[in-house]
Amino acid sequence: MKGEKHLIYKKILFKADPFSYDLEFDDRITLVGGDSGTGKTVLYEILEDLRLTDEYKAIKLFNYKSDDIVTSIKQCRHNFIVVDNADILLDDDIKKFINFEFSNQYMLFSRNCDGLNVSDNSFKVLKLNDNRITLEEEL
């Protein structure tokens, strides 16, 4: 449909007892920010398992432990790319790739939108309510 954004995953749903994750995405680039200690790295670690399933095999994960992140990210096509520690990992080169490689969707654990083509729908925080974890708009 004209004007509709191409998303690899509109929703990512899974259980990780005692929590159920219900993550909904409104833009090709999602920045997850907010306070420290809200479970971003916990989510990243769960996604390490989830990406091994057929349904979520498009997920590619990067953090400060990843080797040669620039080359690895630039090889991704039609992937859902998650970057933890994005505030210290994303340089101008990677940001340019993120802006112009439209086949991928991105979830970046970062508070810094400098140099990224983001929209009002891009800014999210993780919220925990009754063991249900969702992505909510950052105020």
Added chain:
Amino acid sequence: MIDIYTEKKESKDWILQNDLYFNLNTSNEDLSDEDIKLIKQIDGAKITPDKHIETKYGIGTIRNLSSGCKTLLNIVKHPEKVVCVEECGPNVLQVIFTMDDIKIYMSRPSLFAIPNDVKIRFNDTDVVTGGTGYQRWWSREYERREALDL
């Protein structure tokens, strides 16, 4: 006085990768009662004498603390180092700006509550006071960057 540096520098006196530095160094040091209070305040984590932690997300070791909490402990335990605070949420920055005689690296401003009386020195030269001084300095810095097309 809080020293803020706004240009990144590779040096053994700087901590740019807080998770890595914490996991290999700070986590092996003894924790004071004050450290334990900070861990509880930021991550809501209870810590045992053998450095296991319990949070709402489960049980782990001190290496499972958040990046922001690890950054805070790197600053507390190594005040002589310049520590990158770019991964810190507002809840951690608020605590950092109540501290004294520390050195931090931040390349852009963040929005959080800064006490009115805190003295901040930027790049070893400009001294400002409180949140107003902090905002004013960053406004000028962005004008400078824009003028130089940085």
